[in-house]
Amino acid sequence: MSLGNISFVRDFVIVGFPGLQPHYYGLVSALLFFVYVCTLVGNAVFFTLFVMTKNLQRPLYYFIINLVVCDVLLSTTILPKIISRYWFQDETISFLGCFVQMFFVHYLGGVCSNVLAVMAIDRYAAICYPLQYYSFMTNRNVLILILGSWVLSLVGPLMIVIRAYPLPYCAENTIIHCYCDHVSITTLACTNRALYSVPALIYALVVLIGSFAIIVFSYCSIFAAVMQISSTRGRMKTFSTCSPQLIIIALYFLPRCFIYLFGNIGINFSTDLRLVIVMMYNLLPPMINPLIYCLRTEEVKTILRSLFQKKQTGIPLQLL
Secondary structure: OOHHHOOEOOEEEEOOOOOOOHHHHHHHHHHHHHHHHHHHHHHHHHHHHHHHOHHHOOHHHHHHHHHHHHHHHHHHHHHHHHHHHHHOOOOEEEHHHHHHHHHHHHHHHHHHHHHHHHHHHHHHHHHHOHHHHHHHOOHHHHHHHHHHHHHHHHHHHHHHHHHHOOOOEEOOOEEOOOOOOHHHHHOOEOOOOHHHHHHHHHHHHHHHHHHHHHHHHHHHHHHHHHOOOOOHHHHHHHHHHHHHHHHHHHHHHHHHHHHHHHHHOOOOOOHHHHHHHHHHHHHHHHHHHHHHHHHHOHHHHHHHHHHHHHHHHOOOOOOO
16 A cells, blocks of 8 residues: 555544443443542542551552552543543544553553562562561662562553554554553554564563562462461461452452463454453452452551541541
């Protein structure tokens, strides 16, 4: 095709769920709005507890608060546009805006993976080397791990956006997805997509498998260390300190592995089912994580019980 016959697009159309009937648009937008509000409120409550409570200002909670920030930013990157698409029928997104959204989706996804890996390292150090834990997790080392999670995640998304942005996008501008991602955008390019999709796939697998490998190693080592504890009660107490992270890791990684695995062995889903799974693993963890922190973490439960009892007795609230 000659360049003279190419009609370059100036914006994209977010289709969302292609099989969704129009009379369900209001219900879907209300559900997504509910998820967004719960995510903001739940994470804001935990962030407030962290800032105002000295007992929570420890290495583990520094990592959790970074996951909180990442979850809120990822939800804010994805949800407002798809809510607008179904609530106000505002389905267009500017050319530049689509690539900005694509960058933050992939960047924040990478940050979440890295933070979860760092949290696993923290639990590994705490359980396998308890006497040296605070020697390992100094303020300096915690800061390095946190900054590393955010800075190292920049490289891959920047590269795929820089490579994808100048491609010729012609004629078709509809994105069969709930947000702009690398696959949905580069599929519309009038060029050989393999040159751009393969490096992006390698990056995604490196981030996913690399983080997951660190997590598996850490928790296998933790399991081996815990099984050496003679007391059953001691083993259960030690395992309980890891349970919140294990639930969060399962919510984040298992659906992703499910999609990648079944896609590579030739098992295909309908587009709507695939998008539902993708939206669930992107949006449910940010909404559910604050509940896990509050209900499965002993320090947070103690603080919440204290606040609730003081409120019932009329004692002025004073955080620990």
